[in-house]
Amino acid sequence: MICGVDEAGKGSVLGPMVVAGVAVRSAAVFDDLGVKDSKTLSPAERERLFPLIKKRCRTAVVILPSEEIDRIRREMTMNAIVARAHAQVIEKAHPKTAYVDACDVNPLRYAETVKSHLATPCEIVSEHHADDTYPIVSAASIIAKVTRDREIEKLKEKYGDIGSGYPSDPVTIAYLSAYIDEHRVPPPIARKSWKTVSALLGKKSQSSLAAFF
Structure with missing residues (x-):
């Protein structure tokens, strides 16, 4: 089992950050979907791909509301918060290898930070722009983005x-x-x-x- 992990809303001043993981046996399941980094897709295309990814893959999501981010930031940096949330998603997916979009100038250091929060051994492949390089991370970025957009719509209603x-x-x-x-x-x-x-x-x-x- 391999897993891709990405987040949406890290730099947002209002609303939650959403971290999503997508786990599959083989990345070949994405060959006919045309998944790309969610930022390069229209909202309609993301919404179209969202249920297809959910149907073909195991997905896991962690939602961190703004108040929880404020509370945790008293104890750790934002990059550390993201790494811990990445680890939480990976633990839910139980993959052998996880591909993550590095939230640190040093990708290797970021991989070690994610590993430090894991209870189960897992190989971490940490790279900048992994959402462009690996379809499985692109798929995770779509799940994260659509989930966050829906959370924002709920907040707009209130x-x-x-x-x-x-x-x-x-x-x-x-x-x-x-x-x-x-x-x-x-x-x-x-x-x-x-x-x-x-x-x-x-x-x-x-x-x-x-x-x-």
Whole structure:
């Protein structure tokens, strides 16, 4: 059994990070699917491939909400959080070899970090851009991306249009800014340990102080 692992939402300021694993006996199951890195596919194509991958492969998912990420970041770096989540997915899949998209400038070091969280021995192949190189990691990226997109849609039903959740998204920043203006605190779905949030809070605080002079 081999497994591919990837994540979606690592850098998001709003909403969860999703780590997904896809396990198969042979990567040949992807030959006729045309799986690619999820970032290069349209939402419609990702949605089309999602059930096909689920039908042909064993899949495992770990969802880390924003508040849990904030809590764990008091103890470890974001790369370490991702590595531990990668390991959790690998443990669920029970593969002999796992291919992971390295979340560290040093892929070999990242592989050792993932191994340190495993209770069951497994060979870890850690590479940058593994989601481009290995179809099994591409498949995992699709499962992670679609799952996260669905989680974001659920949050939109409760909180309104929050955009994609990424700091580069003007809709996300506008939502975050307006929420802080109204409530004086970040929304529950924000990663409060993110610099984006602290910078906005600092800016709002300075504006409030300036109003007194």
